[in-house]
Amino acid sequence: RNTIIFSNLFGPVLGGDALPNYKLKQGEKFGGIDAAKFYRNSFSAALDRYLADECVVDLRAGFYEKFYDMKREYLSFSFIKGGKVLSHYAKAWRGKVLREIALAGACNEAEVLALRLGGASVLEIKQIGLKKEIVLEIS
Structure with a gap:
């Protein structure tokens, strides 16, 4: 749900x-x-x-962002490895983030930011319009 x-x-x-x-x-x-x-x-x-009334974490691939435009503030993730944006393996990392959100029952920004994502650390957080993008450095 x-x-x-x-x-x-x-x-x-x-x-x-x-x-x-x-x-x-x-x-x-x-x-x-x-x-x-x-x-x-x-x-x-x-x-x-x-x-x-939901805390929204948008984990869509760029292609699917065309299907729906967010009209309220939301969280998003991007993944960097060795200074380069992950594309092919980003899907696996989006799945890891979703799994950890579900297991933790995270339902607000603080709880999402507190997640332990093995092999990743927060590099920066950028506000881009309504989107708060959490940039993860993948080791």
Whole structure:
């Protein structure tokens, strides 16, 4: 109930929702539909209501940020290793962050910042508009 996943085929779904096995590449169009525009136009108002009183930690890959624009303050993470932004392994680190949030029951910024993420340390915290980006240095 507390995790929303953006599926290229189904749009925003809850972490516990059952989905059929499917194969649709990120950004692939189907039936002439631009998924990002369709989901943004179809689900934004409902997501605004759903997230209204929640502490939001946005762990979406950049591609999925087009599906929904946050309209309130939120936390986000980026991952740096050896001075370079992680791209391929960022998905694994987003999963680690989500797992630790779930295990700790973290529900506010202080609790998220207190998480122990083995192999990572906070390098900096940047405020970019509504987003507070926590930059993790991965060892």
